[in-house]
Amino acid sequence: MSATAGQNLRPVTSLWWLPLLFGVAALGVGIFFVVSPNETLSTFTAIAGIFVLVDGVIAVVASIFGSGEGRGLLALLGVLSAIAGLILVKKPFETLVVFTLIVGVWFVVAGIARVVSAFASSEARGGNILISLLDLTAGAVILAWPDLGLATLAVIIGIVLIVRGVLFIAAGWQLRTLDRAAETDPGAHTVA
16 A cells, blocks of 8 residues: 555644634533533523534544544434534523433443444544543433532533543644644655
8 A cells, every 4th residue: 555644644633623622612611610500501501502512513523534443433423412412502401300311311322432433443542532431420420310400510511521621622732743743744654
C-alpha cells in the first residue's frame, strides 16, 4: 500500500477545532450546572437537550471521518443522541422524573456505545474508555437514585460535563498538534 499517512491523517486532524470547541462548550455548560443548580427544570432541559444534540452531531462526524469497526455504533449513538437532544429541546419536560430518566438512560447508552467503539478501534482508545466510564458511572448514579433533587442532578451532570469538556479540549489540542505536524512535514508520515 503506497499512501501517505499524512494525507490520510490530514482530513481528521484539520477538524481539531471541533472537539476543542465542543470541550469549551461542555466545560461552560458544566460550570453553569454546578454554579447554578437551582435554575428551573425547563432551563436545564433545554440546555441539556442542546448539549446532547451537539454531542450526537459530533459522534456522527467522528464516525464519518474515523476508522475501525466501531464507526457504525458511533453513528448510531450520534443519531440516537440527536433524537434525544431534539426531544429535550422541543418538549421541555415539566416533571423531573422524565428528565432524569432520559438523561440517565442517555449516559448509560452513550457509555456502552463508546466503550464498545473504543475496543473496536485503536484511535483515541484511552480517551474513549475514560469518557465511557464517566458516562456509565453518571448514568448508573442517576438511574439508581430516582428521587434525586434537581439541584443534585444538576451538580452531577455539571461535574460530568466539566470532565468531558477537559477531555475534549485535550483531544482537540492533540489533533491540532498533529495537524500542524502534518501541515509542516506531510512526507514525514509516509507508509510504504
